[in-house]
Amino acid sequence: MDQVEISDLLKMLHTIYIGNPTSEPELHDRLATFMPIDLSTLRNLLDKAIQIVSSPSQQMFAQDLSDQIKTIHRMMLENEREVNPEQFNYLQQINLSYQDNVNDDPQPSTSRQLVPQAASKPQNTSDMDKATPPNDNNMEQTSSDNASRKRKQAYNNPYDITKPKNIRYNTTAINTNIYPWNPSGVRGFSVNIKGPHFQKGIVTQFVKDLTDDIGKIIGIYEYEHSATIIVDREDNQRKLCEIFDKSQLGLEATPATYRFPIIKFWMDRKQTNNKWHEVIEEIKAFNLKKHSQKLFEFFKIFGSPFAQYVLVAVRVDPMIRDFIINTLHGQFWFRGRNLDVIDHFSLRRCYNCGSCRHWICSEKQEKCLRCSGPHNFRSCKATTPCCPSCKGQHEAFHITCPNLQEAINRQIEMVDYTYKNIMWLRGF
Known part of the structure; x- marks a missing residue:
C-alpha cells in the first residue's frame, strides 16, 4: 500500500470509529451511511491492509488500527456472504488463488476446499448408503475445473458492489434538500441609515422627493430605529450616502458591510449540552478541513428554550456554502449522525392560514396546510395536496410555491451572494 491508500483508509476508519462505537450494530449503522462507491473503495483498501496486518512482524499499523481493520474486514465479508453466497465464493476463490501465487504456497490450490460443504452432503441416510467411494484423482480434477470455470465467470461478470442487494447498503445519496434556483432579482448594494432624529417613514419620503439620479432602487426597508436602502450599483451606493450626509435630516x-449567507440545521440539546460555540468548531474541524480559515461562526438559536431540538444558525463564507452543496451534498456529519443543512431566510409564514406575508393572523377559521380545508393539518386525510396560499398542487411552504419563491427572492437581495441552489426542507 502506498501513502495515499493508507491515508484514505485511515480517514474511512476514523469516520467509522468516531465517537468510539463498541457494538457491531453501531458499526453496521456507520457502514450503512457510506455511499456504494465508498464501500467499494473501503473493501479494496481492506483487502490490501489485511494481508499486511496478518504478518506477525508488520510495523505499518499500530495494534488498535490492526484490530479495527480486522473487525471491519470481517463484518464486510460476513455481509457479502449473507447477501449473495455464490458471488462471495467466487471472490474467495480468486483471492485464494492470488494469495497462492503471491506466497508461493508449495501445496497446490486444488487441495483447498473451495466448494461449500453443504452442497456435497447427502440429503438423507439412504443416499449415504448408495454413495460410492469417490476417486481422489477425479475429485482433484473436478475441483480444479470448477475453480477455473468459476474464475472465468467471476471475471466476465464481476461483483458489482455499487448495486448491493443488502437492504442496509442499498441506499444511494439523494439530495432531497437541494433544489435548483434561478433568482429573479439582482445583487444589490445596501445603505444603512440611522440617527437620533430617525422616524419611521421619513426615509421613504426623502427618497421620493429626491431630484438627483441615484439609479435603480431595488428596495427600501424601514424599521423602528433604522432603515435600509438597496440600490443596483456601487457608485449609486456612495452617491446616496453623500446625499444623506449633506441633508438636514440629522x-x-x-x-453596509459584506452580508454573508446563513445556514441552519436541527440539533439535539442533550447531545450538545448547549455548548453551541464548541459544537460549531467541532463541526467545522471535521467537515470543513479544506476551509479552516474561512468564516463559519455561530449566528443564532431558533426554538423554544424548553424544546429538545433547536435550529442552529451559522453565518458562513460563500465558498463554504458551495462546498456544502457540491461536496457534502447538503449534510454535515456530527457524532454519528447526518445533519441536513438548510438555508436561513427571515421569512414570514403563518401556520393558521398558510400565507407567506405575515405571521400574526386575523383569520378565525384555520386552514389546513396540506389540503386548504377547514381543519388542522395533523388530522388531514386528503390524498391530493392543495396549497392554501397559491392553490397549487403542493403543501404549504413548499419550495415550488410561487408566493414562497417571491418571499425568498426578496431575502436573497439582502445577501451578497448569488444563489444557484436552495437547501430547503418541508415547511411544517
Missing part, C-alpha cells in the same frame, strides 16, 4: 448613512 441622519447618518453608511454602506
Whole structure:
C-alpha cells in the first residue's frame, strides 16, 4: 500500500470509529451511511491492509488500527456472504488463488476446499448408503475445473458492489434538500441609515422627493430605529450616502458591510449540552478541513428554550456554502449522525392560514396546510395536496410555491451572494 491508500483508509476508519462505537450494530449503522462507491473503495483498501496486518512482524499499523481493520474486514465479508453466497465464493476463490501465487504456497490450490460443504452432503441416510467411494484423482480434477470455470465467470461478470442487494447498503445519496434556483432579482448594494432624529417613514419620503439620479432602487426597508436602502450599483451606493450626509435630516448613512449567507440545521440539546460555540468548531474541524480559515461562526438559536431540538444558525463564507452543496451534498456529519443543512431566510409564514406575508393572523377559521380545508393539518386525510396560499398542487411552504419563491427572492437581495441552489426542507 502506498501513502495515499493508507491515508484514505485511515480517514474511512476514523469516520467509522468516531465517537468510539463498541457494538457491531453501531458499526453496521456507520457502514450503512457510506455511499456504494465508498464501500467499494473501503473493501479494496481492506483487502490490501489485511494481508499486511496478518504478518506477525508488520510495523505499518499500530495494534488498535490492526484490530479495527480486522473487525471491519470481517463484518464486510460476513455481509457479502449473507447477501449473495455464490458471488462471495467466487471472490474467495480468486483471492485464494492470488494469495497462492503471491506466497508461493508449495501445496497446490486444488487441495483447498473451495466448494461449500453443504452442497456435497447427502440429503438423507439412504443416499449415504448408495454413495460410492469417490476417486481422489477425479475429485482433484473436478475441483480444479470448477475453480477455473468459476474464475472465468467471476471475471466476465464481476461483483458489482455499487448495486448491493443488502437492504442496509442499498441506499444511494439523494439530495432531497437541494433544489435548483434561478433568482429573479439582482445583487444589490445596501445603505444603512440611522440617527437620533430617525422616524419611521421619513426615509421613504426623502427618497421620493429626491431630484438627483441615484439609479435603480431595488428596495427600501424601514424599521423602528433604522432603515435600509438597496440600490443596483456601487457608485449609486456612495452617491446616496453623500446625499444623506449633506441633508438636514440629522441622519447618518453608511454602506453596509459584506452580508454573508446563513445556514441552519436541527440539533439535539442533550447531545450538545448547549455548548453551541464548541459544537460549531467541532463541526467545522471535521467537515470543513479544506476551509479552516474561512468564516463559519455561530449566528443564532431558533426554538423554544424548553424544546429538545433547536435550529442552529451559522453565518458562513460563500465558498463554504458551495462546498456544502457540491461536496457534502447538503449534510454535515456530527457524532454519528447526518445533519441536513438548510438555508436561513427571515421569512414570514403563518401556520393558521398558510400565507407567506405575515405571521400574526386575523383569520378565525384555520386552514389546513396540506389540503386548504377547514381543519388542522395533523388530522388531514386528503390524498391530493392543495396549497392554501397559491392553490397549487403542493403543501404549504413548499419550495415550488410561487408566493414562497417571491418571499425568498426578496431575502436573497439582502445577501451578497448569488444563489444557484436552495437547501430547503418541508415547511411544517
